[in-house]
Amino acid sequence: GAGVSQSPSNKVTEKGKDVELRCDPISGHTALYWYRQSLGQGLEFLIYFQGNSAPDKSGLPSDRFSAERTGGSVSTLTIQRTQQEDSAVYLCASSVTRTYNEQFFGPGTRLTVL
Amino acid sequence: GENVEQHPSTLSVQEGDSAVIKCTYSDSASNYFPWYKQELGKRPQLIIDIRSNVGEKKDQRIAVTLNKTAKHFSLHITETQPEDSAVYFCAASIASGGSNYKLTFGKGTLLTVNP
Numbered sequence: 001g002a003g004v005s006q007s008p009s010n011k012v013t014e015k016g017k018d019v020e021l022r023c024d025p026i027s028g029h030t031a032l033y034w035y036r037q038s039l040g041q042g043l044e045f046l047i048y049f050q051g052n053s054a055p056d057k058s059g060l061p062s063d064r065f066s067a068e069r070t071g072g073s074v075s076t077l078t079i080q081r082t083q084q085e086d087s088a089v090y091l092c093a094s095s096v097t098r099t100y101n102e103q104f105f106g107p108g109t110r111l112t113v114l
Numbered sequence: 115g116e117n118v119e120q121h122p123s124t125l126s127v128q129e130g131d132s133a134v135i136k137c138t139y140s141d142s143a144s145n146y147f148p149w150y151k152q153e154l155g156k157r158p159q160l161i162i163d164i165r166s167n168v169g170e171k172k173d174q175r176i177a178v179t180l181n182k183t184a185k186h187f188s189l190h191i192t193e194t195q196p197e198d199s200a201v202y203f204c205a206a207s208i209a210s211g212g213s214n215y216k217l218t219f220g221k222g223t224l225l226t227v228n229p
Contacts, residue, residue: 033217035217035219040221041221042219042222043158043203043205043217044219048215059216091157091158100163100209102160103160103217105157105158107156
C-alpha cells in the first residue's frame, strides 16, 4: 500500500513569510508525529497526535509553530513568520496504535528560509 | 526529558569488516530502542529494534545489544557491504499503553563501507 506522503518536497521562502507543510499518513494509522532534521543533526521531535486525544506539543520550538490534524488523517504543520534557523527537513511519521509500534516516515519537506 | 548520545559520528570500514555504533540514554523509564537507517536523500527506515525485556536481538548480519543497568545499547553490523553505507540513528522511547510515543534520536553515525 501507499506509504506516508508529504508535500511539498521542497519549499523556499523568504524570512517573515508563513509556510504550511502537509502530511498524509498511512491509511488506518492513528498516531502521527512531526520531526525536524537539521543539517548534520538527528531528528528532533516536534508534535504527536494520537487519535482524538489532545496532541503533545512539547517539542514545538516556539509559538510560531503549530500543527493540526483534521479528521484523524491529514496533518498540516504551519510555521509563521519564518526565520533562517527554521531551515531544515521536516519529517512526518505515522504508526498504528499499539505498544512497540514502528514509526513509518515520509520523504520529508526540505524548507529553506532565505 | 530523555537524552540520547551516539558515537561515533563517522565510521569508515573496509568491506567485510564489522561495524559497531554505540548509544547511551538518560531516562531509565525508556523501554523501546529502534535503529533507523537513512540513505542519502531518503527517508529513515527501521532496520531493527529491541525492547527492554531482552538483552540481544539478531537479524541476519545485524544485531543490537542492550544493557539496561548501564543505559546503553549498540548496533553491530557484520560482514559489511557497500550498500550498508548510510547514516544510522539510534532512538529511545517509553512504550506503554497504546503507543510507543515519541522517539528521542541520537545525532546519527555516517557509516562508509569501502570496497
